[in-house]
Amino acid sequence: MLRVLRQRLVQAVGVAVVVSTACFAIVQSLPGDIAYRIAAGRYGYDQVDAASAASVRAELGLDRPAWQQLLDWWADLVRLDLGTSLVTGASVAHELAVHLAGSLQLAAVALGTAFTLGAPAGLLAALRPGGRLDRLTSLWVTGSRALPPFLLGLVLVLVFSVHLGVLPAAGHGGASSIVLPALTLAAGLSGLFARVTRDTAVQVLSSEHVRFAETKGLRASTVLARHVARNTGVTLVAYLGVQAIVLVEGVVVVESLFAWPGLGHALVHAVFWRDVPALQATALALALLVVALNTIVDLATLALDPRPRSGRAAR
Amino acid sequence: MSIHLHELAVTTTGRALVDVTDLQLHRGRPVTIVGESGSGKSLLAHAVMGTLAAELRVRGSMSFDGQYLDLAHRATRRRLWGRTLALLPQEPVLALDPTMRVGAQVAEGAATWRTDRRQARTASSALLARLGLGGEVRAFPHTLSGGMAQRVAFAAATIGGAPVLIADEPSKGLDELARAELAALLRHHVETGGVLLTITHDLDLARTLGGDVLVMKDALVVERGPAEEVLDHPRHPYSRRLLAAEPSRWDHPWMRQHPTHTTTAGGRGGSRDTDAVLLTGAGLGKSFAGKTLFHDLDITVTAGERLALTGPSGSGKTTLGNVLLRLIPPDTGRVEHSPALAGGRLQKLYQDPAQAFPARVPLRHALGDVIRRHRCDPRHLDTLLGTLRLEHDLLARRPGQVSGGELQRLAIIRAVLLAPTLLFADEPTSRLDLITQEETVRCLMDQVEDTDCALVLVTHDEALATAVTGRRLTLHPSDTVRTGTTGSDQPALRRRPARALR
């Protein structure tokens, strides 16, 4: 377990370094003088002149060699000093907290919905492979793959907001505003959950050890509860880790589409306005979110499956 | 209690896979069905158990204790599972739930599981302790050896108190010691008044169990009778052939005419000194995962000699082989190869020949590349194919589409194309049926004999080692190594004094 945590920690640090360096590169490559931008961010565009830009340049050490600036840039990150937004002038850390909460809320609702829809459907489909429910699930999976989140979101907006007018299309007001974004995210995920549950359960059901459990004289329900469920769970949980990236990508798209105040929305805004501190903070948060989700999944798998997990990865 | 099977038949798309008119199982008298893969013996067991795949049609009936069951309806057996009928699965390692502790897996089979779990758990622990697994109650299956897993499976299958036990290839993959333990367990089941039906290709197991033996071939029982009678004096031609294929009963010219000191004109290079040392290992030691496989081991292999590396599974014989081939480095000591082995004249045969060929290209490419690279005569390949009785068409197939025996013969051809001076065979026939094994070994030894090449055979099968080789090096898990000539019934084939290995 310590090994898992150590590896994930190394990965998290690596992610932070890469994201932060990329953001530094953006700053360096930005057209125009970064000092002007920062000065503008501080004092407003009307008050910027060469003098204020120069003072900013001297103050921030922007006239030093690039590698020194990069070290400073990293040092700020280590101190958890995320800087201030170039657009709003507010503390990035503060905005980040708000956005993180928004994204987590959306992701949790979507994940919960997808799981409650997908896992039981997959399990039922597995009991009768080739049956009606199985084919329905398969169709659903194909459909959700062919209709990417942003198109699905548009369809939902058209149906529920524009034509029926029952649900709000955008914003963060009241409980009903989360319905469409969460549904858009959950639709694709639930199909995948159903598919994975189904395939795993079919495989577990036909495994030697389930057959043997049956011939021991156990009732079908006992076999299902004691052997099938747990072994399916192992794979399903591991697959949740695979879904972490899908979820995060989906969050970015869906939030932009529905103007949901979360990390993805903030990220697109930051990219659009070249707001580098905000960009760095949101990109970091999203990437670390992926690492965190994977860490949780690793630990859960470790707890569920006693088999040693050296082997191939050790190579 | 006794069980009577009538007119049992298993068919698929009109073809009979099992066709047995009558089979009786009685308390206290084990029944063993022997035969090769594809003879239908396992299907018969699973037809009785009611665990056959749905697309196979089953006909027939089964009567016991005044009950009469139609075998066509698999569901009729389901309520008997655990209480009347029990199945000892093959490959117990796969038959145990990898995520559940051993004790719980056994306990859930107990009759009292649903009413009194504590009692079921106590019974489980007691049974496991009786089987010598008292310390493993809380272990997970992946920590068990094959023999231990088999005993756990035995406990799980029998804790429900079923008088009828069906064992499907129970000795598969077990080493000698584990096999003996298994046989004792099965005998114990019979002696305590149980009914036992064993399916196996292991004639030794059939001998140990005694009782009645049935020989199956192509869906039919070709011979049946008391074990000693069938296994010692078979009447049916197929039974005779099957029994004659046991290495201990072999009779082949190369078993006696082993090349001796006389300088024979062998191989390509004309005359050479057959006493030339091909390979020397000095002070070899290797540990794996904290376990010493061997240490301070000396070994030489001379030209034309036949040496067996034997020992139970896990004793490190394959590792020693790979050290000798210089495929992996030893922890201590050194291995030297004579120049006579350079240029691809040291070849190896593998346990699973399918893994020894590139999996996704037709075999003709695998062999053709050898011929091109070493500028062999392509006609030599055709000659060898003929000698080893292989169809030329086989070369158009991929390794996975050729049977194990044929593929191992192709591997022999591939090795022989380079006219090796030393052939290293790592359990080359352990996955083959008896008759196929004999044919494969015959092909191998004919080539070894023809080219006068040295042979190092890694095997767990003592009888095979005795039949094929003149000298033996035995590795023991306890890290002791013994050497000596192979079997006392064999004349000392190489009059070279056995080197003290420790």
Place this chain on the structure above:
Amino acid sequence: MTDPNGSGGTSGTRNLGTSSSDAHGREPSTAQVRPAGAAEHEALQEQPGPRLLQGDPGSPGRAGWWTGLGRGRRAARGGSRAERAALSVLGAVVLFALLGPLVWPDPAAQDLARFLERPSLSEPLGHDHLGRSVAARLASATRLSLLLAVLCVATAAAAGTVAGVLAAWRGGWIDAALRGTSEVLIALPLLLVVLVFSAMASGGLWTLYVGLALAQWVEYFRVVRARSALVLGAPAVEAAGLLQLGHAHLWRRHLWPELRPLLLTLATFGVGTSILALSTLGFVGVGLQPPTAELGLMVTEAFPYWSEAPWMSLAPVIVLTAVLLGLLGLRRQDGTDRVDGTQGAR
């Protein structure tokens, strides 16, 4: 990443949001009861053990997922219905992308007099809010998407394969360095990488290409490395070494035949992912910039006119869906629906 037994983790996820349904790398389809024909065939083989029992999982060693793949491809050559349908859909899209610009040459020509003109025979998709020919824009956008996607995938696949084989073959510090890099990159969502990249230079084609290729090569690297390590560690390669068959033989007979179907599958995934990423970025306004014709951008531009000119919004959506469905259909036929990053990639 760290999940050490080949299960879980985040690899294989840059694929249309799909991924391995089988995180343990086993083949789910063989888990179903075997067809009678196959079982019967195997019963006659010399392989020991019964083959006709319920749910016999097949010989797990070498009859892995790829034999299923071989069967699938053979079936595909015969041309199943789904396969032909997928191929013809993709063919139609490619034809449209190639020939469209010849019929409707200028996607940028504005004619405000033709504001939201309805579809006609010569202009089957009508005109947009700037009076531009929607058909011309759609053809140009489709061509752009396909070209860029194929280019990105080719670059990523080539780079990933070279790096993967190198890492598996040489091991040592090369392997360690490449693996370390991939550990980090695999945790970064593709959209994030491309977004950050496009922030460097505002929405240029070049940035998008580099960003997409950079984000995707890791996938190929991990799969190729894992598979190559397996192949190179197998007895067959050891035997080839003893037979002194040389590197060309290793590549031609051992590595390439194993890698080719994997790469094909990943590339099919990759093309879909790239097209989707491009249109998604265009849609949220940080991808290619107007007046370039791009599928996602066209959806955004057309959406405000949904009630007046729904065909304008539908046209790019239909093209996108057709491409994705076509690629899905191909992959399903390949029998490798589940073969992607998680296949031993961790």
